[in-house]
Amino acid sequence: MDQKTETGALSSKDQHSQLVGLHAQIEACSQCRLCETRTHAVPGEGVLNPQILFVGEAPGAQEDKLGRPFIGRSGRFLDGMIQGIGLRREETFITNVVKCRPPDNRDPRPDEVSACKAYLDRQIEWLAPRVVVTLGRFSMQRWFRGERITKIHGQAVEFGTGQIAVPLFHPAAALRNPQWRAAFAEDMQIVRRLLEKLAGSE
Numbered sequence: 001m002d003q004k005t006e007t008g009a010l011s012s013k014d015q016h017s018q019l020v021g022l023h024a025q026i027e028a029c030s031q032c033r034l035c036e037t038r039t040h041a042v043p044g045e046g047v048l049n050p051q052i053l054f055v056g057e058a059p060g061a062q063e064d065k066l067g068r069p070f071i072g073r074s075g076r077f078l079d080g081m082i083q084g085i086g087l088r089r090e091e092t093f094i095t096n097v098v099k100c101r102p103p104d105n106r107d108p109r110p111d112e113v114s115a116c117k118a119y120l121d122r123q124i125e126w127l128a129p130r131v132v133v134t135l136g137r138f139s140m141q142r143w144f145r146g147e148r149i150t151k152i153h154g155q156a157v158e159f160g161t162g163q164i165a166v167p168l169f170h171p172a173a174a175l176r177n178p179q180w181r182a183a184f185a186e187d188m189q190i191v192r193r194l195l196e197k198l199a200g201s202e
């Protein structure tokens with residue numbers, strides 16, 4: 001049975017076992033057509049109660065091959081940006097809106113995003129991140145429906161029980177466009193200041 005802390009939250013041990021169970025479920029999931037073409041589902045990786053939960057779009061070819069998120073060129077870029085604000089990848093959690101690779105890197109379809117939504121819901125609940133950083137327009141849509149990333153990147157909003165989401169460009173887009181790359185670096189500094197402010201208010 002789950003052990004609750006005095007505040008009613010799950011203990012770290014239970015958070016961890018819930019997450020391990022969820023990730024096993026994701027790895028065996030066949031709730032949408034993407035299960036037919038994936039090599040590995042990619043649940044995500046990182047720590048419980050991360051400083052930042054990064055939510056990207058979908059696994060790419062490298063990620064599908066190894067079952068790990070953001071490990072190709074975009075991943076190296078993201079790792080560098082995380083280091084740029086004084087954190088390590090291991091202090092964050094990294095996942096995607098859909099956990100299986102769409103064939104030929106096409107965009108995830110609405111029914112696939114919807115089929116996978118409950119997994120991200122549970123991850124957000126159990127990971128209890130300080131700040132959620134959305135990477136690109138697909139994850140942005142969850143918190144900033146109908147908005148344009150070029151207009152609202154770097155602007156934080158509060159949701160749920162005091163958690164904060166900040167939309168950023170997708171690392172792959174930032175790598176393609178020098179202007180967006182600079183914006184990504186600036187937005188990460190906004191995230192850094194936000195984390196400092198949250199730590200100061202504890």
Ligand code: SF4
Pocket residue numbers: 026029030031032033034035041098099100112115116
């Ligand atoms: S994308 Fe999500 S819903 Fe679809 S098969 Fe993979 S884990 Fe299941």
